[in-house]
Amino acid sequence: MAETDWHVVANAAECYSVWPAALPVPDGWRLAGPTAPKDECLEWIAANWTDPRPAGVGREVA
Amino acid sequence: MNTLIDLFTLSADAHADRTAVSDESGDKLTYRELDELSTRVALELRARGVGREDRVGIHLRRRVDLFVAVLAVLKAGGVYVVVDDRYPEARRGLMLETAGVRLTLTESTWWEQSPNPVVWDEIRSASPRDGELAAPVPSDAACVLFTSGSTGVPKGVVLEHGSVAAFAVNPSLPKLEPDDKVAQVANVSFDAVHFELWGALAAGAELAVMPSLADLVRTDLRRELRRRRITAMLAPTMAVNHITGEDADAFSGLRVLHTGGDVVRPAACRAILGAGFDGVMCNLYGPTEATTAVTCFDVSGLAPDAANVPIGSAIDGTWVLLLDDELRPVPVGAPGNLYIGGIGVARGYLRDPARTAERFLPDPSGPPGSTMYATGDRARDLGDGVLEYLGRSDEQVKVRGYRVEPPEVEKSLLAHEQVRDVAVVVVGSGQDCRLVAFVVAEGEGLAPQALREYAESTMPDYQVPSELLFVENIPANSHGKRDRDRLLALLGERDRSREEYVAPRTDSERYLTELWEMLLGIERISVTDDFLRLGGHSMLAFRVRRRIERDYAVKLPVQDLLENTVLADLAVLMDGQVLAG
Numbered sequence: 018m019a020e021t022d023w024h025v026v027a028n029a030a031e032c033y034s035v036w037p038a039a040l041p042v043p044d045g046w047r048l049a050g051p052t053a054p055k056d057e058c059l060e061w062i063a064a065n066w067t068d069p070r071p072a073g074v075g076r077e078v079a
Numbered sequence: 080m081n082t083l084i085d086l087f088t089l090s091a092d093a094h095a096d097r098t099a100v101s102d103e104s105g106d107k108l109t110y111r112e113l114d115e116l117s118t119r120v121a122l123e124l125r126a127r128g129v130g131r132e133d134r135v136g137i138h139l140r141r142r143v144d145l146f147v148a149v150l151a152v153l154k155a156g157g158v159y160v161v162v163d164d165r166y167p168e169a170r171r172g173l174m175l176e177t178a179g180v181r182l183t184l185t186e187s188t189w190w191e192q193s194p195n196p197v198v199w200d201e202i203r204s205a206s207p208r209d210g211e212l213a214a215p216v217p218s219d220a221a222c223v224l225f226t227s228g229s230t231g232v233p234k235g236v237v238l239e240h241g242s243v244a245a246f247a248v249n250p251s252l253p254k255l256e257p258d259d260k261v262a263q264v265a266n267v268s269f270d271a272v273h274f275e276l277w278g279a280l281a282a283g284a285e286l287a288v289m290p291s292l293a294d295l296v297r298t299d300l301r302r303e304l305r306r307r308r309i310t311a312m313l314a315p316t317m318a319v320n321h322i323t324g325e326d327a328d329a330f331s332g333l334r335v336l337h338t339g340g341d342v343v344r345p346a347a348c349r350a351i352l353g354a355g356f357d358g359v360m361c362n363l364y365g366p367t368e369a370t371t372a373v374t375c376f377d378v379s380g381l382a383p384d385a386a387n388v389p390i391g392s393a394i395d396g397t398w399v400l401l402l403d404d405e406l407r408p409v410p411v412g413a414p415g416n417l418y419i420g421g422i423g424v425a426r427g428y429l430r431d432p433a434r435t436a437e438r439f440l441p442d443p444s445g446p447p448g449s450t451m452y453a454t455g456d457r458a459r460d461l462g463d464g465v466l467e468y469l470g471r472s473d474e475q476v477k478v479r480g481y482r483v484e485p486p487e488v489e490k491s492l493l494a495h496e497q498v499r500d501v502a503v504v505v506v507g508s509g510q511d512c513r514l515v516a517f518v519v520a521e522g523e524g525l526a527p528q529a530l531r532e533y534a535e536s537t538m539p540d541y542q543v544p545s546e547l548l549f550v551e552n553i554p555a556n557s558h559g560k561r562d563r564d565r566l567l568a569l570l571g572e573r574d575r576s577r578e579e580y581v582a583p584r585t586d587s588e589r590y591l592t593e594l595w596e597m598l599l600g601i602e603r604i605s606v607t608d609d610f611l612r613l614g615g616h617s618m619l620a621f622r623v624r625r626r627i628e629r630d631y632a633v634k635l636p637v638q639d640l641l642e643n644t645v646l647a648d649l650a651v652l653m654d655g656q657v658l659a660g
Binding site: 021026028029030032033034035036037039040042043044045046055058059060062063066067 | 405406407427432433435436437439440441442443446447448449450
């Protein structure tokens with residue numbers, strides 16, 4: 018069986034996460050990167066979410 | 080939504096002259112004193128550059144001033160990162176470095192382990208400054224707490240004011256009152272401190288800083304709780320599970336007793352409830368990442384024949400989703416992966432975007448753009464939203480092709496009345512993996528063989544551990560969770576010293592094998608085994624001697640016992656004495 022694909026998604030605060038490609042993307046989230054096996058999505062996020070600071074002054078997400 | 084400062088200010092206004100925090104040295108502060116002192120320190124922190132959402136390390140002994148520092152950091156707009164003084168020094172330094180603190184409030188003697196240190200006594204006694212403090216908002220970060228990572232390196236979890244404040248005054252939990260005295264026993268880097276600290280301060284109650292629960296148990300828990308007139312506390316499950324008949328009344332003076340952190344034994348709950356406790360006892364479930372507690376079960380509702388204690392239902396403002404591996408809801412009653420949504424969900428892991436993205440997923444049932452936390456726990460809905468905890472999903476293993484969850488095996492063994500505590504670990508991997516159970520027996524007289532027969536009679540054969548190893552206690556790590564690495568190390572040590580197995584050949588060898596197995600709590604003892612290397616010591620040698628004396632009517636000099644520590648040798652010695660007698 019082929020590995021399930023996941024989307025890289027982001028919300029309005031520019032926080033990134035992953036979501037199964039087979040399900041509708043929840044409200045408030047949009048596609049924001051590759052659709053790939055989960056591990057690859059997480060690698061992409063690690064490489065691209067280098068400034069985890071959501072919109073809003075001085076708020077450091079994590 | 081409130082901030083922690085909102086909650087504190089309400090209490091400080093309403094209960095200005097009540098004691099807010101006290102410790103073992105006799106030091107204490109009223110709400111007014113705590114308010115004024117923390118404002119003064121907050122202004123000093125501002126002057127030293129602490130601003131909105133700056134992380135500030137608090138590296139102080141567990142005493143009244145530590146809590147002054149926590150409030151001061153929040154009033155300055157900062158985020159507190161408290162490192163408990165019971166961690167090894169090197170670990171404390173690592174935690175503060177990991178957190179990237181702007182400065183660290185520290186004891187003068189801990190200067191060197193503290194990044195950007197500021198000595199507490201200096202800042203506390205600095206002359207007052209004028210100035211305004213900008214109040215934080217509920218979506219501001221309030222604290223970084225640490226959880227044990229699977230690798231043993233602590234992970235920083237960033238929690239917001241609104242999450243902690245909502246937990247502190249959650250209407251689904253027993254309400255604390257200004258007359259309450261809440262014991263502060265938890266590790267202050269760990270999430271149980273939320274109940275103690277913010278539960279107390281939000282209620283106008285007194286936070287009583289006490290020795291750790293382990294120390295209290297070593298002295299006299301009941302006496303110490305009475306001495307400080309404690310009415311509410313959160314006792315870690317590991318401690319509650321060790322409560323037995325004799326000390327079950329230790330908590331009987333409490334009005335509110337929470338337990339959480341592990342799977343609580345029904346027998347321990349029944350012992351406590353049956354020992355004159357007439358307050359409310361709750362089994363709390365929740366990871367640090369969702370602010371201490373997400374579900375709550377009132378233990379007085381435990382069925383008389385219940386084999387386990389439910390974790391209960393979601394508390395106000397939070398919800399639980401049970402989903403399959405593709406994030407689809409499972410039917411009611413079916414096991415599912417437990418996800419948490421709502422007010423308690425943390426912002427994420429400090430400086431770890433990939434892990435944050437992996438564990439904090441879009442919440443399909445929450446407000447737009449919100450996240451739910453993937454706990455890695457499994458549970459099922461018993462109906463009406465009451466949940467039964469089924470263990471960790473990542474501990475699932477297959478033994479001989481069958482899916483096995485060690486916590487489930489633990490629960491089955493715990494159902495034996497002479498088993499006080501048990502930890503089941505997976506040894507090896509793939510096709511070679513097997514289960515080993517570390518068992519703490521209640522009293523004496525539980526033979527490994529008897530427990531094995533019990534296990535075989537109650538569990539499918541693939542769930543029965545290949546080995547039952549009796550131990551004094553289950554080692555815990557600094558977070559109060561089972562220390563799997565130490566358990567495995569224990570097993571490794573044991574295995575290295577027992578390379579070959581020779582079954583007993585004579586009656587006396589069979590007798591001694593059974594006797595050693597019972598006294599040492601080890602299965603499958605070989606006649607080539609050495610008493611001392613299996614953990615035997617002189618007190619146990621005396622007991623071996625007494626048993627032989629009773630069963631065979633022969634007296635063996637202790638010296639002979641200590642010189643013949645290999646089982647087969649002792650059997651020969653015994654046979655010789657029987658013949659001579």
